Amino acid sequence: MTPLRITGGTVYDPANGVDGKVQDICIEDGKIVNSVPQSARRLDASGMVVMPGGVDIHSHIASSACNQARRLLPEEHLRDPVPAPRLLERQDGPRSGTGGTVPSTFTTGYRYAGLGYTTAFDAAVAPLGALHTHLELDDTPCIDAGFFVLLGNDDFLLRQIAAGEQARARDYTAWLLQRTGGYAIKIVNPGGVEQWKNGGRNVNGLDDVVGSSNVTPRRILETLADVGNGLGLPHPVHIHCNNLGRPGNATVTLESMKAVAGRRAHFTHLQFHAYGDGPGGGAPGGWSSAAPKLIEYVNQHSEVSVDVGQVMFGAATTVTADSAVEYLLHASSGRKWVNVDIELESGCGIVPYSYREKAAVAALQWAVGLELFLLSADPWRVVLSTDHPNGGTFLSYPELIRLLMDRTYRDEKLKTINLRLLAGSALLDGLAREYTLNEIAIITRAAPARLLGLGAKGHLGPGADADVTVYSRNDDIAAMFATPRYVVKAGQLIVEEGQLRRAPAGARFSLAPQYDQSIEGHLKRHFEQYSSVSLANYGGRG
Amino acid sequence: MTKDKGTLPFRTCLGCGCTCDDIALEVAGGRITEAGNACDLGRAWFGDGVVPTKVLIGGKTATLEEAVDRAAALLAAAKNPMVYLAGDLTIEAARHGLSIADRVRARLDSPASDTVVAGLVAQQTRGRAAATLGELFNRADVVVFWAVDPAERYPRFRERYSADRKGLAAPEGRASRTLIAVDVGPSKGPKDADHRVSLTPEQEIAVLGAIRAAVAGRQQPEGRSLADLVDRLKKAKYTSLVYDAEPSGLTRSQVRVEALVALTQALNGPSRAALTALRAGNNRSGIEALSTWQTGFPFAVDFSRGFPRYLPEESASQLLQSGGIDLVLLAGSPATVPEAVRVGLGSVQVIAVGPRASEVSPGFHIAVDTGVAGIHEEGTAYRMDDVPIPLRLAFSGPPAAREVLQTLNLRVLANGGSR
Numbered sequence: 018m019t020p021l022r023i024t025g026g027t028v029y030d031p032a033n034g035v036d037g038k039v040q041d042i043c044i045e046d047g048k049i050v051n052s053v054p055q056s057a058r059r060l061d062a063s064g065m066v067v068m069p070g071g072v073d074i075h076s077h078i079a080s081s082a083c084n085q086a087r088r089l090l091p092e093e094h095l096r097d098p099v100p101a102p103r104l105l106e107r108q109d110g111p112r113s114g115t116g117g118t119v120p121s122t123f124t125t126g127y128r129y130a131g132l133g134y135t136t137a138f139d140a141a142v143a144p145l146g147a148l149h150t151h152l153e154l155d156d157t158p159c160i161d162a163g164f165f166v167l168l169g170n171d172d173f174l175l176r177q178i179a180a181g182e183q184a185r186a187r188d189y190t191a192w193l194l195q196r197t198g199g200y201a202i203k204i205v206n207p208g209g210v211e212q213w214k215n216g217g218r219n220v221n222g223l224d225d226v227v228g229s230s231n232v233t234p235r236r237i238l239e240t241l242a243d244v245g246n247g248l249g250l251p252h253p254v255h256i257h258c259n260n261l262g263r264p265g266n267a268t269v270t271l272e273s274m275k276a277v278a279g280r281r282a283h284f285t286h287l288q289f290h291a292y293g294d295g296p297g298g299g300a301p302g303g304w305s306s307a308a309p310k311l312i313e314y315v316n317q318h319s320e321v322s323v324d325v326g327q328v329m330f331g332a333a334t335t336v337t338a339d340s341a342v343e344y345l346l347h348a349s350s351g352r353k354w355v356n357v358d359i360e361l362e363s364g365c366g367i368v369p370y371s372y373r374e375k376a377a378v379a380a381l382q383w384a385v386g387l388e389l390f391l392l393s394a395d396p397w398r399v400v401l402s403t404d405h406p407n408g409g410t411f412l413s414y415p416e417l418i419r420l421l422m423d424r425t426y427r428d429e430k431l432k433t434i435n436l437r438l439l440a441g442s443a444l445l446d447g448l449a450r451e452y453t454l455n456e457i458a459i460i461t462r463a464a465p466a467r468l469l470g471l472g473a474k475g476h477l478g479p480g481a482d483a484d485v486t487v488y489s490r491n492d493d494i495a496a497m498f499a500t501p502r503y504v505v506k507a508g509q510l511i512v513e514e515g516q517l518r519r520a521p522a523g524a525r526f527s528l529a530p531q532y533d534q535s536i537e538g539h540l541k542r543h544f545e546q547y548s549s550v551s552l553a554n555y556g557g558r559g
Numbered sequence: 560m561t562k563d564k565g566t567l568p569f570r571t572c573l574g575c576g577c578t579c580d581d582i583a584l585e586v587a588g589g590r591i592t593e594a595g596n597a598c599d600l601g602r603a604w605f606g607d608g609v610v611p612t613k614v615l616i617g618g619k620t621a622t623l624e625e626a627v628d629r630a631a632a633l634l635a636a637a638k639n640p641m642v643y644l645a646g647d648l649t650i651e652a653a654r655h656g657l658s659i660a661d662r663v664r665a666r667l668d669s670p671a672s673d674t675v676v677a678g679l680v681a682q683q684t685r686g687r688a689a690a691t692l693g694e695l696f697n698r699a700d701v702v703v704f705w706a707v708d709p710a711e712r713y714p715r716f717r718e719r720y721s722a723d724r725k726g727l728a729a730p731e732g733r734a735s736r737t738l739i740a741v742d743v744g745p746s747k748g749p750k751d752a753d754h755r756v757s758l759t760p761e762q763e764i765a766v767l768g769a770i771r772a773a774v775a776g777r778q779q780p781e782g783r784s785l786a787d788l789v790d791r792l793k794k795a796k797y798t799s800l801v802y803d804a805e806p807s808g809l810t811r812s813q814v815r816v817e818a819l820v821a822l823t824q825a826l827n828g829p830s831r832a833a834l835t836a837l838r839a840g841n842n843r844s845g846i847e848a849l850s851t852w853q854t855g856f857p858f859a860v861d862f863s864r865g866f867p868r869y870l871p872e873e874s875a876s877q878l879l880q881s882g883g884i885d886l887v888l889l890a891g892s893p894a895t896v897p898e899a900v901r902v903g904l905g906s907v908q909v910i911a912v913g914p915r916a917s918e919v920s921p922g923f924h925i926a927v928d929t930g931v932a933g934i935h936e937e938g939t940a941y942r943m944d945d946v947p948i949p950l951r952l953a954f955s956g957p958p959a960a961r962e963v964l965q966t967l968n969l970r971v972l973a974n975g976g977s978r
Contacts, residue, residue: 085687098867145693149947344827
């Protein structure tokens with residue numbers, strides 16, 4: 018690959034302590050290097066902003082659940098047709114597609130690239146559908162990708178917890194990651210999905226019993242946090258807490274954080290788990306922001322990281338393994354609803370949704386997310402997400418960045434929303450903070466890469482993957498981040514003058530941790546009794 | 560791994576949507592001598608694994624390269640081409656066929672538009688209340704076969720996934736469960752049902768509505784057998800409701816499937832329930848999944864404007880018979896094409912790439928024999944519940960459909976793709 022020098026840009030590379038310094042970025046063989054020959058191709062970035070390619074730590078882009086959502090939404094796809102891009106190199110095979118909140122795979126890859134994002138993780142893959150995720154990712158160009166494997170309601174794992182078999186839980190997790198080609202452990206509503214599938218609606222608290230008296234949400238959290246850290250996984254256990262979207266759920270969220278205190282753990286889409294039950298201790302049916310309380314805990318505990326899961330006004334699709342929640346959302350919204358129970362592993366629920374400025378709860382959710390960002394003391398541990406497409410699509414990230422960087426804009430927006438549930442909130446009282454470009458570079462690339470343990474992503478030091486995004490400065494911050502001028506992916510210029518010009522296949526992040534082979538004997542018996550798929554054919558592409 | 564002689568365990572059968580992956584193939588001398596664990600349908604699907612290896616242009620023997628050149632030229636010249644993804648294609652092969660459809664701005668379709676269209680559109684209207692098949696035998700204490708006896712077209716469904724298999728909440732299998740048959744006209748449930756309700760086809764949709772209302776506590780249904788059914792559904796811990804989504808004696812009514820979905824959804828909350836749509840095999844569900852992730856639509860996709868449009872109102876057979884199509888790239892096994900489509904193919908030029916393409920009479924304009932997915936070609940197929948299952952090689956055969964379609968796709972791309 019021909020060497021490239023990006024010249025004269027103002028570089029934000031927080032992982033290497035570079036905060037707005039004019040310097041050249043040199044690229045050779047897909048990597049960042051110290052220097053390239055004077056004859057190397059030059060890309061003039063004078064006056065522009067240079068950052069590492071964006072890294073999405075939590076998104077739903079390639080899974081059986083996503084495909085169920087796509088199938089459910091033909092009306093959205095009809096409204097957002099996407100012709101094939103005009104690419105420079107024919108072998109990249111440009112493909113048409115459709116958008117909406119859950120775009121087709123090729124369109125997903127193109128749109129991430131067009132946004133300056135070059136790495137993304139699907140945050141919820143049932144092991145039974147891991148092969149499906151690989152097949153979708155094969156058709157998702159431009160981004161390097163991986164996925165998290167759902168384990169918090171897995172029957173075999175819960176049996177090990179019931180029996181106190183910690184070592185076997187660890188071996189099983191390692192085996193499963195290897196079998197599926199997954200990257201991290203995901204817990205969704207620990208115990209609650211199993212409870213829903215078993216007819217019990219949901220769990221309410223950390224010490225509710227799930228089947229065996231030894232199994233509680235608390236034990237599931239402790240076990241898997243220890244397993245993740247014991248295996249030395251690059252990303253710690255990725256936790257979607259109990260009671261998502263319910264008023265007063267901040268209590269169980271805080272308890273969950275305390276349950277794994279002292280262990281590395283990532284709490285995802287914290288916004289959806291940060292609600293109080295009304296001012297002054299709560300009234301029945303009350304809602305309020307508990308963001309200050311939760312973020313205070315996060316600020317004080319360096320082993321905890323979170324992504325926010327911001328809600329953005331407009332169309333969304335709620336798609337989650339937390340099928341118990343989707344039952345409630347369907348019941349309250351009356352919108353069409355998909356529920357798929359995934360055998361002894363997980364669930365899947367989908368309801369199309371829309372967040373409206375004039376809806377009191379949606380406005381509260383919007384404010385809670387912003388409070389988490391604005392009260393965060395450490396951008397390296399509080400990173401950007403919308404839980405795409407649950408809180409809004411990834412295309413809304415530029416608008417979110419503007420809300421964080423521009424207080425005037427934010428305050429104007431605040432005047433247009435329903436304030437009924439915001440009385441006494443930190444945001445309404447006035448939060449003056451404005452994110453800097455360096456902080457934006459942290460929460461959108463440097464920190465997600467670090468939290469994921471991706472040493473070659475999210476920075477521009479020698480040896481890093483040459484994923485670089487160059488933005489033209491614009492007073493409208495949202496416009497600036499929505500249309501990068503150049504995007505370099507693995508050393509190739511894929512976006513030029515704001516146009517997608519190349520669409521190479523991305524790489525896949527998979528792990529193969531070691532495990533004690535004797536686990537396979539236990540699994541053989543378990544599969545013969547309880548699985549619809551032969552053990553030999555299970556899991557996909559390990 | 561392939562062997563000259565011996566047993567190949569854990570092979571996957573595409574004979575019906577059960578997609579059983581426990582087949583032990585006995586092979587000797589490049590033939591299948593036995594498909595252990597398979598049912599009659601499965602043994603017929605595997606056959607002896609011997610397939611022709613011909614490449615024909617206008618009925619005359621040609622090289623693969625000549626056929627690909629000619630096919631690419633025809634696709635480039637066609638005014639209204641169609642790419643038809645038939646059965647027994649791996650996902651890995653079909654994705655190249657879909658890519659060709661996009662590049663030449665073709666109509667893309669599959670057997671879905673002539674078979675399960677009503678059910679797919681009903682799901683798009685209402686959603687789903689479903690489960691993967693393993694959940695059925697692990698959870699269900701009540702199994703309702705609605706106007707279907709799976710023994711006929713899905714022989715191992717009960718033993719592997721449903722009423723007869725032991726599971727978590729049904730340690731004695733069949734004995735732990737209540738089996739209910741709902742007969743609708745001539746479409747009858749299993750003979751060994753514990754309870755039976757008989758309806759005329761005219762009554763069916765109204766009765767589904769009445770049961771739903773009764774489950775929701777709004778009214779009591781008329782008649783003792785219906786009241787009994789409602790009572791059992793309300794008391795069930797987990798109901799597995801099963802119907803046949805493929806063509807049968809019953810009208811292919813979207814309203815009917817919507818009523819089944821709505822009833823199952825209504826059972827969730829007060830109890831738990833899942834609706835299973837029995838589907839034919841040949842990886843047809845997989846083709847719909849692939850089309851959905853690449854285009855946003857499961858079938859009936861029109862690329863003529865340079866992007867996917869969804870036109871589910873017009874089936875492939877109707878399009879062919881109305882003269883709206885001048886060339887078809889038929890990928891997959893011609894034997895899996897619905898009869899109405901097969902008739903329509905008689906009036907257009909056809910490029911056929913699939914198992915036994917050369918044996919179809921009258922002959923296609925171009926016929927390229929390929930191996931069979933899961934015998935001569937590895938890859939992935941989907942079960943009726945959208946679960947992907949790996950397909951392994953038994954032994955080598957004609958060129959893989961994946962290779963032929965990939966080569967054609969690259970040729971179309973090199974020619975400039977869209978018109």
